[in-house]
Amino acid sequence: MKTIHKISTPLEGLQYLAGRYDVAVPADAKIQKDGLFSTLTAGGKTIALLPWRSERKFVELKNLTIDGTLKDISVLRSCHIDYDGTDMKKLLCRELDLAEWIFDAKLEYIFTMKNGKAANTVARLRNGIVCTLETAATLAPEAQTLDKHEIIASKGVALDKVVDTQIQQNSVYLYTDQPEPDAFTDTDFELYGLNAEDVALVRCALEALKDPAAAEKMNAQAARLEQLAELALRSAETGRKLIVED
Amino acid sequence: MKPVKIAMMTMTHGHTRKYYQTLKDNPKLDWVAVSAPDPDARERFLKSVQGIPCYNSDEEMLDAHPEIEAVVLASANDEHLKQVELCASRGIHILSMKIPSFDMEEYDRMIEVTEKAGIICQVELELHYNPVVNRVKELLAAGSVGNLQSFQATNITLSPVFSFPWQGMPEKSYGKRIALREGDGRFRGGALCDHPHIFDMIRTITGSEFDTIFAEVAPNLRKDIEEEDMLTVTGRMKNGVVFSLDPSWSRLENRLPAPGPGWEIYPKRMEVNLVVNGDKGSLLADCFGPNVYHSGMPDERYTVRYTYFDEWIGLVDEFVDCIRTGKTPQINLRWHKKTIEAMNACYDSIQKGEPVSL
Known part of the structure; x- marks a missing residue:
């Protein structure tokens, strides 16, 4: 069997893809995942990345709203449960951005209720779509994060989970001497070796390197998302529905 | 370059x-x-x-x-x-x-x-440029299920014959008009001819060649086509691994002139799933999943929207690379010849109603 080319880190993946597609990578390039946003530092600039926009499941959900598959969209329902200790602001930034990006509309208001490691948000977009965003940070390290996004329209429902399932399905299950199988999901041949989140991070970083204007927009949106997340947390503190001001 | x-x-x-x-x-x-x-x-x-x-x-x-x-x-x-x-x-x-x-x-x-x-x-x-297959190859090469004992695979799709008519013509698909067997009104050139991938993949994964093949056709789902659309294949590789392969057109389609939204009736229009059993465990793989799912237009029918389909990049x-480096x-062609011979052996087995040795 041939040796399989395997990528070990997001930076290695970025350098590999950039080489393939003739994109210059500055010598100081660095990808960091530990802040409110993952960042790419390159050429002395730091860019806040919005990698979920490069996840193929979200790209396809967005496509379904654009290509006429779904008609007359009413609601987005999302549920994201991440690792214990994850900053709630970080979870909110992701879900709030997905809502705005998938439907290409700005948020009109946010109302959040929070308790301990969990928060539930109702938000309305300016195009009238109502979003229910359920977030929590409870999982043990190494657990598979839980993620569900369901778009409900008068013509069609779309979601990133199979009907009659509650947790993420995987591509490969390996049963050996343990009662529970090991599971693997590989989504990108070029970036084989990285998990889906890191694949999206690399794709997003490549986009930022290729297109400085897109990078600027990401930075601007990241700053906005931080404010939106703070607004959501303020709503939780005050028990008030808060209007998103431009 | x-x-x-x-x-x-x-x-x-x-x-x-x-x-x-x-x-x-x-x-x-x-x-x-x-x-x-x-x-x-x-x-x-x-x-x-x-x-x-x-x-x-x-x-x-x-x-x-x-x-x-x-x-x-x-x-x-x-x-x-x-x-x-x-x-x-x-x-x-x-x-x-x-x-x-x-x-x-x-x-x-x-x-x-x-x-x-x-x-x-x-x-x-x-399929060789599919990330899930990469994972399967890597896990099996590392001995994760021990010595291989059996290999099962589906390569099931809808039928392309209404969008690509040559695939429904035995002379164009199989190359000549040969009856599946005496008394059967169907001819070689159908679903089997569309699905060489799993015949190739078992050779790659087991590192062995076909020894015995038994194939059987079932009644067609599509009564108006000339070729087989449902069949099953079983047998043994030379290293002892037994197998079961399903290369059928077992997913019905809307008869569109060109592939597009609404082509499928069953939610998933194309599936390649593998099951490999060894003496230390089992591995299951869905080479084209998980995905995104919807019940939207044009038919408001539950449908898989594939999220990754980039095999052509690696291919x-x-x-x-081969052109530039030699x-x-x-x-x-030489590697693939044994895959084609195995597919022909399936037709021979169907014709004889008996297993065929290679």
């Missing part, structure tokens, strides 16, 4: 459209032209891609563009030998569709002319 000047020929194969994005995006390629003698294929191409000249015949295209270094043969199976000979005579490298020929004399002729001309001839078996990369593609 200098971009390879590439063209496509004929444009009637079901995989034709899957190359468009890669040929446009890959900086290692310079897409020069296409030939599309069939008016419907020409119209479909011109609607889909702008800026690439389209010619009425292969010869006209090659005469107009002597710079062409390589072609994708996107044609019916019965046209392949002629096109391979044409390309070989001009020293043009070939990316062949998944079935070069079922006629083993023709097949040997292809090997002869391509080797004599010193050109690359890679066969399109895109074309290997082709370019390497032999992993799926070359």
Whole structure:
């Protein structure tokens, strides 16, 4: 069997893809995942990345709203449960951005209720779509994060989970001497070796390197998302529905 | 690396459209032209891609563009030998569709002319460039399930015959009209001919060759086609691994003139699932999942929207690399010959009603 080319880190993946597609990578390039946003530092600039926009499941959900598959969209329902200790602001930034990006509309208001490691948000977009965003940070390290996004329209429902399932399905299950199988999901041949989140991070970083204007927009949106997340947390503190001001 | 000047020929194969994005995006390629003698294929191409000249015949295209270094043969199976000979005579490298020929004399002729001309001839078996398959290969090579004992695989789809009519014509799909067996009104050339991938994958994964094959056809789901659409294959490899393969057109389709939204009736239009059992465990793989799902337009029917389908990137990369470096593609004519022989053995088994030894 041939040796399989395997990528070990997001930076290695970025350098590999950039080489393939003739994109210059500055010598100081660095990808960091530990802040409110993952960042790419390159050429002395730091860019806040919005990698979920490069996840193929979200790209396809967005496509379904654009290509006429779904008609007359009413609601987005999302549920994201991440690792214990994850900053709630970080979870909110992701879900709030997905809502705005998938439907290409700005948020009109946010109302959040929070308790301990969990928060539930109702938000309305300016195009009238109502979003229910359920977030929590409870999982043990190494657990598979839980993620569900369901778009409900008068013509069609779309979601990133199979009907009659509650947790993420995987591509490969390996049963050996343990009662529970090991599971693997590989989504990108070029970036084989990285998990889906890191694949999206690399794709997003490549986009930022290729297109400085897109990078600027990401930075601007990241700053906005931080404010939106703070607004959501303020709503939780005050028990008030808060209007998103431009 | 200098971009390879590439063209496509004929444009009637079901995989034709899957190359468009890669040929446009890959900086290692310079897409020069296409030939599309069939008016419907020409119209479909011109609607889909702008800026690439389209010619009425292969010869006209090659005469107009002597710079062409390589072609994708996107044609019916019965046209392949002629096109391979044409390309070989001009020293043009070939990316062949998944079935070069079922006629083993023709097949040997292809090997002869391509080797004599010193050109690359890679066969399109895109599963080798699928990330899930990569994981399966890696896990099994590491001995994760121990010594392999059995291999099961589905390669099940809807039938393309209503969108790509040549696949419903035994002479064009199988290369000649041969009855499946005495008293059966169907002919070779159906679902089996569309699904070589799992016959190839078991050879790759087990590192062994076919020893015994038993195949049986079931009653057709589509009563109005001339070829088999449902069959099952079982047998043993030379290293003892037993197998069960399902290469059927077991997913019904809406009879659209071209693939598009609403083609499928069953939610998932194409599935390749693998199960491998060893003496220390089992592995299950869905090579095209998980995905995104919807019940939207055009039919408001539960449907899989595939989220990754980029096998053509790796496949074309290997082709370019082989052209520029002179390497032999992993799926070359000589390797692939045993896969085709196994598929022919399935038809022989169906004809005889008995297992066949290879």
